[in-house]
Amino acid sequence: MPLSADRKKQFRSIGHNLKPVxxxxxxxxxxxxxxxLNRALNDHELIKVKLAVTEREDRNAVxxxxxxxxxxxxxxxxxxxxxxxxxxxxPNPKLSNLLR
Structure with a gap:
């Protein structure tokens, strides 16, 4: 089930202060x-991913x-x-970015 717009907005505000993992x-x-990626998502639920790919089409493919x-x-x-x-x-309260 897709996330609601309010939930996405909440996640964006939490993610603003995160560093790419x-x-x-x-x-x-x-x-x-x-x-x-799977390990980090299982631990933290919400993460930033840095796409160090030069071409825009390649980034979109990733x-x-x-x-x-x-x-x-x-x-x-x-x-x-x-x-x-x-x-x-x-969720682990010590690792999850949503529960801290």
Whole structure:
């Protein structure tokens, strides 16, 4: 179920102060990057991803690949930074960016 506009606005305000925790370079979403992306999303629920990809079309392709992941939603993309959300099965209050 897609997030409501109010919920997305709340996530954008939380994400404003976050630093990128995953960087996608010119190699795209490799197996290692996907593993780290999933780990970070499971731990933090809401993360920033830096897209260190030079071409705009390639960045858009990476965003589409991230959107295709199960239960993952891209909240916002500004330039080379994307705000990504995935609800955790059991959120950890010490790690979750939504519960702190």
């Amino acid at each position: 995953v960087t996608v370079a010119d190699n795209g979403l490799t197996e290692g990057v996907l593993k780290e 965003i589409e690949q991230i959107k295709a992941l199960p239960k993952v939603e891209v909240i916002q993309q500004v330039g080379k930074i994307a705000l990504v959300y995935k609800p955790a099965k059991e």
